[in-house]
Amino acid sequence: MNKKWWKEAVVYQIYPISFLDTNGDGKGDLLGIISRLDYLKDLGVDVIWICPIYKSPNHDNGYDISDYCDIMDEFGTMEEFDRLLREAHARGLKIMMDLVLNHTSDEHPWFIESRSSRDNPKRDFYIWRKGKDGHPPNNWESYFSGSVWEYDEKTGEYYLHLYSKHQPDLNWENQKVIDSMHEMVEWWLKKGVDGFRFDAIAHIVKAVGLPDGDNPDQLPTVRAYELFSNLENVHTLLSNLYERVLFHYDIMTVGETSGLGPEQALSYVGDTRNELNMVFQFEHMQLDAGSSGSGKWDIRPWNLLELKKVISGWQTVLHDKGWNANYWCNHDQPRSVSRFGDDQKYRVESAKMLATFLHTLEGTPYIYQGEEIGMTNIAFASIDDYRDVETLNYYEEQLDQGVPEEQVMQAIWKKSRDNARTPMQWTNGEHAGFTRGTPWIEVNSNYPLINVEDAIKDPNSIYHYYKKLIALRKQHEVIVYGEYKLLLPLDKELYVYTRTLEDQCLLVILNFFGGEPVLKLPAELVPEAKQLLISNYPIKGEEDLGNLKLRPYEARVYLMKTPPLDFVAQTW
Structure with a gap:
């Protein structure tokens, strides 16, 4: 068991423009983050991942960097960042920067x-x-x-430019580019940051000769992922970055690497690779995307058996060989409770169930701002209220192709990146307490019911459930390092698995839908499943654990002193 601090940590992602505004310009800022450090400390997280705050013309919300060693005016100053770093460290919190190495701004x-x-x-x-x-x-x-x-x-x-025309790709075949980027990374490390999330890192190498994609007669409509994603020389460049810079610092690194499975991921995160600590995988983010060629916008229902297959693959292949980064949502994905739960009738229950899943898998859990209070997707009536460049481009492209506006908006309501980018809902006051000015994007109208202030007051809130989950992870090593084993692989409603470490076993039972299925716990396990660590429903009186009727979106986690017998896992 290779113990590391970043394996035991819980990460909280901040999208700074939407976190908290202190100067009334309608955009979040560094002082807003500083003012909520005690909130994050009380929640129990260890690392704060901050989306890009570098100098930028902001064509893609900071992912178009014009100066790597300065701060965007809207967010504050370098002096304020230094203060943020000091105050975070004083509270035992670490700061992870979001760093774009694939491209710069066209104003760089x-x-x-x-x-x-x-x-x-x-x-x-x-x-x-x-x-x-x-x-x-x-x-x-x-x-x-x-x-x-x-x-x-x-x-x-x-x-x-793989992304916007305002984001030209750097040429990583140029040694001067490589040296300059290494110097910049070390500049931040010397300043005292505790790690990096490397944006679009899988794309820094392009195929030799830049050949056409699958259909050379199509211009320019071929998504040639394999020609600019996860190519072999990416590993050479990352190994070089590690040896020259990262190796000398005790930091946390995670790469954004779309288009790979767990076996490929080991080439990035394998214990002997010396590249990255972990990567974000996207397989579970594609479970509700169809195959029409419209990518994520072609929406289909996801199913639990596919989710089990994806997650189980990552959990088993990486065990004792690499490390997982576990997440449900982020600044690029819809809100988890709207996508994988029920954001209406069972919003609280399903948000807690999804949180239980996230925090009881092997890997570092990532919480996206607002997830801890169950924030939901937004459905703006007009395209004029959206700000995301990807969403706006999709809207115009679809209308040009004759797709009815109503159909286009349905997809946007489900998958727009702006679902996750509406302001953090702090209070039930004006603009959810986010700003005293006009917010850069409208606040979700459900903020009077969903906000931090009320969640803290309610002991049964999603917020307090997150606190308990995080505390349990720090108390029980089996939650961090235990080996995962899937049970009931063909059950279409229940996701059940164990995590085993030495003489301890965690039994996790999750009802992923609104029905009331019955779980028949094997007789050999009933005497062991007595210590209930956490549940998202109150447990009243004695229960027949051998014939357990679960409630909608119910989650239970039991701690057992001895692991289940092999034959139980094989026959159940």
């Missing part, structure tokens, strides 16, 4: 020089190519729709 000084002329010394800091017979250099499609290539009138060439 490097790119301004790069596009100034074909012979500029920084021309090769980015990926420039000539077109083909009036077309872009290849047929790759951007994550934000349209071609990955933007034509530059001044120099007569195209530059590559």
Whole structure:
């Protein structure tokens, strides 16, 4: 058992523009984060992951960086960041930065020089190519729709951008780029930050020659993931970053790596790889996406058997070889209780059940701001109320293709990134206590019922349930390091598994839906399942554990002194 502090930690993600505004400009800021450090400490988390706060023109909410070593004006100053770091550390909290190494802003000084002329010394800091017979250099499609290539009138060439045209990709084949990025990473580490979430890290290497995707006659509509995702040289570059910089600091690193399974993930996080501590996987985020070619916007019902298959694969393949990063939602995904629970009739119960799942798997749990109070998706009536560039591009693209607006909005209400980006709901007062000004994006109208202030007062709230889960994780090593084993693999309503460490076993029982299925606990386990660690329903009187009728979205976690016998797991 390879113990590490970051394996035992709980991470809280902050999307700063939506966290708390202190100066009345309608945008969250560093002073707002500082003012809520005691709240986060009381919740019990260990690490605060802060989405990008660097200098940026903000075309993609800070993921377009114009100066890696300065702070965005809306968020504050470097002096205020230094204060945040000091005050967090004084409370035993660590700070993890969100760092974009794949691309910069088109307003970064490097790119301004790069596009100034074909012979500029920084021309090769980015990926420039000539077109083909009036077309872009290849047929790759951007994550934000349209071609990955933007034509530059001044120099007569195209530059590559996997995301927005305001986010040109860096050329990681250029040693000067590599050296500059290493120096920047170390600059932050010397300042005292405790780790990094590396955004889009799987994309820093592109296929040699930048060939067309599957259909060379399609321009520019081919999502050629395999030509710019998880290529072998990514590992060479990450190993080099680790050896030259990261190795010298006791930090936490997590990579955003879409498009891979657990076996591939071990090439990033395997104990002997010396690259990253963990990666974010996306397989469970794709369970409700269809196969029509519209990606995440093509919505289909997800099912529990597929979720079991995905999670069980990651839990078993990485055990004793690597480490998982467990999450339900983040700044790019819909709210978990709206997506995987019931945000109406059983909002509280299903939010607690989902939290139980997150915190009883092997891996570091990530809580996204507002998840601890059960914040829900937003459904703005007008596209004018949305701010996300991906959402706006999708809307325009679909209307241009003749898709009815009502149908487009249905998809946006389910999957827009703005679902997670509405302001944090602190109170039941004006603008949910987020700002005294006009919020940059509207607050969810349900804030009078869902807010931190009321949640803290209610001992049965989702917030207090999260506190208990986090405390239990710190009390019981089996929750952190225990080996996962799936039970009832073919049950379509119940997700049941064990976590075993030495002579202790955790039995986790989760009803993922609104029905009332009966769980028949094997007779061999009934005498052991006496210590109930946590449940999202009150337990009254004696129960027949051998014939247990579960309530909608019910969650139970039992601690047993001895693990279940192998034959029980095989025959149950």
